[in-house]
Every structure is written in structure tokens, then in C-alpha cells.
Amino acid sequence: MRYLVRMLAGITMVLSASSSSAESVSDKRGLTLEGAKKVIAATVAEATRVNAPGGSIAVVDEGGNLLALERLDQTFAASANIAIGKARTSALFKKPTKTFEDAIKNGRTSMVTLGGDLQNFTPLQGGIPLEWEGKVVGAIGVSGAASAQQDEELAIVGAKSLDSMEMVWVTNGHAPLPVTYIESQKVAASFAKGGVLVGDDENMMHASRNYMVHASHREKAGAVEIHEFDTDIVYVLKGSATLITGGTPVGTKTIAPHEFRAPNVNGGETRKLVPGDVVIIPNGVPHWFKEVDAPFDYYVVKVR
Amino acid sequence: MTTHFVMTLALGLAMLAATVQAQLVEKKALTLEGAKQIAATAEAKAKAEGARVVIAVVDEGGSLLLLQRLDDTQVASVNVGIDKARTAAIFRRPSKVFEDQVRNGRVAALALHGAVPLQGGVPIVVEGKVLGAIGVSGETPSQDEDIAMAGAAVAASFTK
Numbered sequence: 001m002r003y004l005v006r007m008l009a010g011i012t013m014v015l016s017a018s019s020s021s022a023e024s025v026s027d028k029r030g031l032t033l034e035g036a037k038k039v040i041a042a043t044v045a046e047a048t049r050v051n052a053p054g055g056s057i058a059v060v061d062e063g064g065n066l067l068a069l070e071r072l073d074q075t076f077a078a079s080a081n082i083a084i085g086k087a088r089t090s091a092l093f094k095k096p097t098k099t100f101e102d103a104i105k106n107g108r109t110s111m112v113t114l115g116g117d118l119q120n121f122t123p124l125q126g127g128i129p130l131e132w133e134g135k136v137v138g139a140i141g142v143s144g145a146a147s148a149q150q151d152e153e154l155a156i157v158g159a160k161s162l163d164s165m166e167m168v169w170v171t172n173g174h175a176p177l178p179v180t181y182i183e184s185q186k187v188a189a190s191f192a193k194g195g196v197l198v199g200d201d202e203n204m205m206h207a208s209r210n211y212m213v214h215a216s217h218r219e220k221a222g223a224v225e226i227h228e229f230d231t232d233i234v235y236v237l238k239g240s241a242t243l244i245t246g247g248t249p250v251g252t253k254t255i256a257p258h259e260f261r262a263p264n265v266n267g268g269e270t271r272k273l274v275p276g277d278v279v280i281i282p283n284g285v286p287h288w289f290k291e292v293d294a295p296f297d298y299y300v301v302k303v304r
Numbered sequence: 305m306t307t308h309f310v311m312t313l314a315l316g317l318a319m320l321a322a323t324v325q326a327q328l329v330e331k332k333a334l335t336l337e338g339a340k341q342i343a344a345t346a347e348a349k350a351k352a353e354g355a356r357v358v359i360a361v362v363d364e365g366g367s368l369l370l371l372q373r374l375d376d377t378q379v380a381s382v383n384v385g386i387d388k389a390r391t392a393a394i395f396r397r398p399s400k401v402f403e404d405q406v407r408n409g410r411v412a413a414l415a416l417h418g419a420v421p422l423q424g425g426v427p428i429v430v431e432g433k434v435l436g437a438i439g440v441s442g443e444t445p446s447q448d449e450d451i452a453m454a455g456a457a458v459a460a461s462f463t464k
Contacts, residue, residue: 070370
């Protein structure tokens with residue numbers, strides 16, 4: 001009997017281990033800074049509408065860490081920290097902070113000791129969880145309006161604004177961009193001189209997308225390139241070149257943030273590239289078009 | 305004797321008048337709108353560089369006016385950013401000054417109340433007066449400070 005129990009326990013452990021390994025990582029949504037700004041904007045609009053005397057509005061992520069804060073003109077300075085505390089408390093407990101204020105008021109005084117382990121525990125009305133598809137993705141805290149009641153009313157309006165928000169603001173990705181269409185003539189013109197098809201703007205990488213597309217054209221050999229963040233996916237269209245990848249660059253210089261160049265490299269692998277070839281050069285790997293049979297045209301997608 | 309009395313009286317009145325005048329001063333204060341413009345410029349620079357940072361703007365008293373944590377920035381930078389901004393505001397100088405002092409052997413600068421001796425906090429100056437500060441945290445000390453300086457530079461165009 002004891003043996004049977006042990007065996008069953010063993011089987012259960014194996015089963016649970018296998019199921020937990022299948023789910024060792026789960027997807028979740030998180031609020032972006034853009035999403036947080038929109039929540040604050042909706043709250044500020046409501047504060048203006050109801051003529052609130054002021055207000056600090058804090059938006060935190062699911063872990064209770066501050067994402068964005070605004071303190072309206074004339075609002076008392078301490079309200080900023082109180083707003084953060086309300087938002088943090090609401091996010092970490094996935095509850096409106098009024099719950100705690102009420103519980104304490106109704107006699108559960110010992111609840112104030114929760115502050116011992118939780119940084120900035122603030123059991124004061126005015127913190128509301130931000131929910132997306134039934135999941136808490138953060139919280140909003142308001143302090144400094146006319147009353148605790150009004151603090152909460154403003155926070156509720158801010159939290160509700162998430163309902164009408166497009167999903168993109170609550171993913172870890174970025175806003176969906178319009179479809180990009182570049183007609184063949186323009187593409188050909190870019191290849192003629194070498195140019196950037198997509199991504200040559202201020203927000204080229206971080207803000208709106210995580211890729212760039214280059215129509216690259218080479219007449220002669222280049223420098224050794226190292227992209228700290230960008231992976232190059234290369235498709236050769238015309239001409240040929242000798243590509244050296246890896247090795248140890250010599251005389252490396254920083255030419256832009258996260259971009260390095262060198263005149264030479266020791267070692268590395270040599271490949272001859274011809275039309276139709278595809279090469280993927282991960283970020284951080286030195287690469288050098290050492291010899292070029294011009295014109296050498298290649299399409300590059302840079303992924304960050 | 306009479307002359308002396310008159311002189312004393314005149315002096316007393318002059319002092320009184322001066323004291324009355326000094327009861328209140330007119331000061332300019334940074335508005336939320338101003339803070340937003342400063343943060344927006346810093347944010348644009350950060351994004352152009354792919355920098356993941358927290359941008360904090362505090363008022364003259366070192367209290368938080370506005371904060372933005374760019375996507376994917378380490379969460380610990382929230383407090384560091386606020387601390388740098390407060391340091392620059394209440395000491396009216398870049399927080400780098402204290403980092404340099406410590407590095408150059410003035411270890412006692414670590415004991416300053418309310419200061420973090422970390423590069424990346426820059427005062428916001430309008431018409432020669434410090435009205436607040438911007439603090440940036442998340443990347444290297446010099447990149448943080450460059451982003452903060454770009455934001456703070458916007459204040460040069462602020463006039464009331």
C-alpha cells in the first residue's frame with residue numbers, strides 16, 4: 001500500500017513536472033508608455049471637466065513600478081508620492097485601494113502593518129486597477145483632487161479609458177503602422193545609389209518598429225561593421241562580393257550609438273556572395289564586404 | 305542731538321521699508337506644460353538613440369512633476385531618475401558634480417542630505433534661476449546626462 005502511494009506520488013510528480021515545463025513561460029500583456037499617457041490624458045480631461053482643484057496622476061505597471069506621472073499645476077507636492085503609493089498598492093493587490101481604507105476603518109486596524117514589507121503601501125482611496133481583457137495590467141492612482149472620493153472618481157475614469165483603447169497600447173509591442181508600399185521605380189532608384197527604404201526617421205527603431213529595410217548598393221569594399229543591436233538579413237540581388245564575418249576587429253571606432261566600424265579584422269570566416277544568396281548576420285557579429293565586384297546590390301532587413 | 309534723532313528716525317524708516325519689501329518675492333515656477341515640453345524633447349532623443357530610460361522632471365523643491373518610463377526600461381531606474389532630478393534641483397547643479405567629487409576623493413559628498421552622486425540630473429534654468437531639474441536613468445551615465453541636457457536645454461526658450 002505504502003509502495004503504491006509512493007509510486008502514485010512519483011507519477012504525479014513526473015506529470016506535474018512535464019506540464020509545468022510546457023508552461024514554464026506564459027504570455028502576458030503589459031501597458032506601454034503610450035498606453036499610460038493615454039490613461040493620464042483621459043484622467044486630466046476629467047479633472048478639468050469636473051473642475052478639480054488639482055491632482056497627481058500616477059500609472060504603474062503590473063509589478064507596481066511607475067510608468068508615468070503628471071502633477072497638475074498648483075497641486076501639493078506630497079500628492080505625487082501618495083498617487084504612486086495608491087497605484088502601486090492597487091496593482092500589487094489587484095484591488096481598488098478603497099478596499100483597504102474601508103477595512104481599516106471598519107476595525108481591521110492591523111492591516112496598516114502591511115506597509116512593513118510592501119514599499120509605499122498606501123491604503124487610501126484613489127487607486128484603481130487597470131484591466132485589459134479581465135487581466136490586471138497595471139493601476140492608476142490619483143491624489144490631490146478635492147477629496148479622496150474625487151481622487152477615486154478620477155482614477156475610475158482613467159481606468160475606464162482603457163476599454164476604448166486599441167489593443168496595441170497594452171501589448172509590449174508597438175502601435176500597428178500603416179502598410180508600407182514602395183513602388184518598383186522607387187525601389188530601383190534606391191538601389192541605384194544605395195538607400196534606406198524603410199526606417200530613415202527619428203523613431204526608426206525603438207518607437208514605432210523594430211526593423212529597417214535598406215536597398216544597399218556598393219561600388220567598392222566597405223569598412224568592418226558591428227551593429228550592437230541590429231541583425232542584418234541580406235539577400236544578394238546583383239554583382240558579387242567577398243564577405244568576412246566574425247573575427248576580431250582592429251581599430252574599432254564608435255560612429256553612432258550602438259554602431260561600430262573598424263578598418264580591418266583578424267580572422268573570421270570568408271564567403272563569396274552571389275545573386276540569390278541569403279546571409280543572416282546576428283547583432284554583434286563583425287562583418288566586412290572586403291572585396292566587391294561592382295555594382296553589388298543587396299536587400300537588407302535590419303532587425304532590432 | 306536733534307540732527308542725530310532725525311537721522312536715526314530716517315534710518316529706521318528706511319530699514320522698515322526695506323523689510324516690508326522683502327516679506328515676499330516673486331518667483332517663476334515650472335508648469336506641467338513646461339515639464340512636458342522638456343520631457344518630450346528628452347524622449348525624442350532617447351528614442352532616436354534607442355535608449356531605454358526613465359525621464360523625471362521635478363520642481364524647484366525637488367518634488368516630482370512628471371515622469372515617463374520608456375518601454376522596456378529597467379524598473380529600478382524610476383527611483384534613480386527621480387533621485388538624480390531632485391539632487392540637481394535642490395543643489396542647483398548637475399548631479400555629476402557630486403559624482404566627480406566622490407571620484408576625486410571627496411568621499412564626504414556621499415553624506416549630503418537628499419543628494420545622489422550620480423551623473424544624469426541637470427537643473428532646469430529659466431532666466432538665470434533654477435526652476436526645477438530633469439533626471440534621466442537607464443543607460444550609461446554620460447548618455448543619461450546627454451539626454452537630460454537635451455531636455456533641460458528646451459527651458460532656454462521659456463519666458464513667462
